[in-house]
Amino acid sequence: MTSDPAMDLLMWARGPGFQIATVVLLFGIVLRIVEILALGRARDLAPPKASPAQSGLRTVFSRFLPRHGMAMRSPVIHIGGYLFHAGFFIVLLFFGPHIQLFEEGFGIGWPGLPSPLIEAVTVISMVALVAVLIARVRDPVRKLLSTFEDYAVWVVTFLPFLTGFMAVNKLGLPYTWMMALHVLSVELLMVVLPFTKLTHAVTFLFARYYNGWVNGRKGAAT
Amino acid sequence: MSHGRAGAPELKDSLGATPDALADVLRRRGVSRRAFLNYCSLLGALMALPPALVPRLAHALEGARRPSVIWLSFQECTGCTESLTRSHAPSVEDLIFQSISLDYHHTLQAASGAAAEAAREHAMKENAGKYLVVVDGSIPLANPGYSTIAGISNKDMLLDTARGAAAILAVGTCASYGGLPKADPNPTGAVAVADLITGKPVINIPGCPPIPVVITGVVAHFLAFGLPGLDDLGRPLAFFGERIHDRCYRRPFYDRGLFAHGFDDDGARKGWCLYKVGCKGPVAFNACATVKWNAGVSFPIEAGHPCLGCSQPDFWDGGDFYQTLAIPTENVAGLAMGAMAVGAGAGAAVSALNTAKRKTAKKAHETVTIENLEKPKEKAET
Incomplete structure (x- = not known):
């Protein structure tokens, strides 16, 4: 314990907090994957019309692109979605302090991007997240389909960007507080990831492969 | 920002004489007016004062009477005093420091024992409500005997001396925040000055040691304009406003x-x-x-x-000196492997339960025939 509650919180976030978050994240992801895979599927005795595995693999990659015509029908969701996802990985993987974290954890590092660029990407990602949220709320169909969980995961995804940006730019609370809140917000994201729609970070691979596989068996192109 | 000259007028040194103005002292020591104004400009720039205030700072400092300063050293290493006295003498900062009426400082004063304590008590009485107290070192609360001066515990001496002070300057990280003596597990129950003082302004000048010109700068600001603006950790914003x-x-x-x-x-x-x-x-x-x-x-x-x-x-x-604050303090590799193994185990157990449930359901399943779907005749009549 120190006399500075901000430092105490930061030290907790870097120590026990990070341990808890890592354990929950990995436990949850493995649990979900095993559960999903062990569900199994009834044997399909019909002979496949095309190579299902090939179709499955192709679909994993082909669905990185929007379906024909969809991008024009809902441009905000598509452009915002791409910007956010690209921004998320750029900021996560190419900010100096983040690389330091990976280097410490996995023993490998890589060159980072200039911090002004990282900050610009952060702002673009936040704007994209706000845009997709507005698009969600303003569209009656999407609004009807949205549940509490959808808004909750939006907040949990947005917070690491916001707190990180504020910490780096000395906004709001003193730096040590912001840094602690930033680490905690990421830990919150790690904890909820396996048990919400955010699981798609892992399950998208299985879902896409399975879709492609089924369609491949039927001889349908995807 | 107050532009009063708190603590400046009508001070008396330990011998009871009205001290000279700072300007006279500096002149006698061979500091030219140009050097003095240079120092004022430097301080003004450091403290981000508007240029128009620099002449005012110079004027205020020139006219300031040598303030009576009581320097209390508690659980410390004397590094803060060394930082100031051995900075780069002879300099204007050094002379400003020498130009204060340092009525008590157990490392620097010639007197010892009862005479030294008498000097402190005399200064407190003569300049009641006007003197400055400078503290370096933290105060042990676990046992008063851990650190005493002339048989007086640090806590008692601080509270007693601070009672009549105009302000208290906590110099160094130990006085400001507890510092090294307070490091985990804090065997002496060390606390910072601000933890014990209430109702008096406490200015924290942390650093291990603090920068000499920051110490004199805060003293100069206090003489010229009164208390400086402080941040949430009690530090003068002028010097501690940026990372x-x-x-x-x-x-x-x-x-x-x-x-x-x-x-x-x-x-x-x-x-x-x-x-x-x-x-x-x-x-x-x-x-x-x-x-x-x-x-x-x-x-x-x-x-x-x-x-x-x-x-x-x-x-x-705050963790390893040679590791950034961005990385975890604990190694999580073992925990991570364990978490994945337990996750796989739990997943397998849940799956086994699901399979068992499916099998039971399959067993309980009855084939539906066309007869089952027909309405029973007696029921249709009622």
Whole structure:
């Protein structure tokens, strides 16, 4: 314990907090994957019309692109979605302090991007997240389909960007507080990831492969 | 900002004589008016005063009577005193320091024992309500016997001396935040000055040690304009308003992602950013990167060593000096493997339950025939 509650919180976030978050994240992801895979599927005795595995693999990659015509029908969701996802990985993987974290954890590092660029990407990602949220709320169909969980995961995804940006730019609370809140917000994201729609970070691979596989068996192109 | 001259007028030194104005003392010591004004400009620039206030600072300082200062040293290493007295004498800062009426300082004063304590009591009586108390070192609360001066516990001496003070300057990280004596597990129950003082202004001037010109700068500000503006940790904003990282000459390397990964690699030789060898510049608020040390020669980062963040509370307990604040303090590899194994186990158990449930359901399943779907005749009649 120190006399500075901000430092105490930061030290907790870097120590026990990070341990808890890592354990929950990995436990949850493995649990979900095993559960999903062990569900199994009834044997399909019909002979496949095309190579299902090939179709499955192709679909994993082909669905990185929007379906024909969809991008024009809902441009905000598509452009915002791409910007956010690209921004998320750029900021996560190419900010100096983040690389330091990976280097410490996995023993490998890589060159980072200039911090002004990282900050610009952060702002673009936040704007994209706000845009997709507005698009969600303003569209009656999407609004009807949205549940509490959808808004909750939006907040949990947005917070690491916001707190990180504020910490780096000395906004709001003193730096040590912001840094602690930033680490905690990421830990919150790690904890909820396996048990919400955010699981798609892992399950998208299985879902896409399975879709492609089924369609491949039927001889349908995807 | 108050422009009064708190603590300045009608002071008496330990011999009871009305002290000379600061300007007279400096002149007698051979400090030219030009050098004095230079110092005022430097201070003005450091404290980000508007240029128009610099003549006012000079005027106020010139006319200031030598303030009576009682310097209390508790659980400390004397590094703060060394920082000030051995800074780069003879300098104007040094002379300003010598020009205060230092009525009690157990490292520097000639008197000892009862005579020394008498000097302190005399100064307190003569300048009641006007003297400055400077404290270096933390105060042990676990046992008063851990640190005593003339048989008086640190806590008693601080509370007694602070009672009649105009303000208290906590010099160094120990006095400001407890510092090294308070490091985990804090065997002496050390606390900071501000933890014990209520109802008096306490100015924290942290650092291990603090920069000499910051100490004299705060004294000068206090004489000229009164209390300086403080941040949330009680530090004068003029000197502790920005992070080392904000003013570091190696910042462009950080921004470009160019880092030293060790103390003898290519990056270190090229003078790249020391973030990855644990630099705490991004969390440390201090003036090292602008004021520098040893008469402006350099500061730790310039000498190739990462900032330890010594002006931050509990810097000693902030994890490894040579690791950044961005990385976890605990190794999670073992836990991670364990978590995945338990996750797989739990997944298998849930799946087994699901399979069993499916089998039971399959067993309980009855084939539906066309007869089942027909309405029973007796029921249809009723």
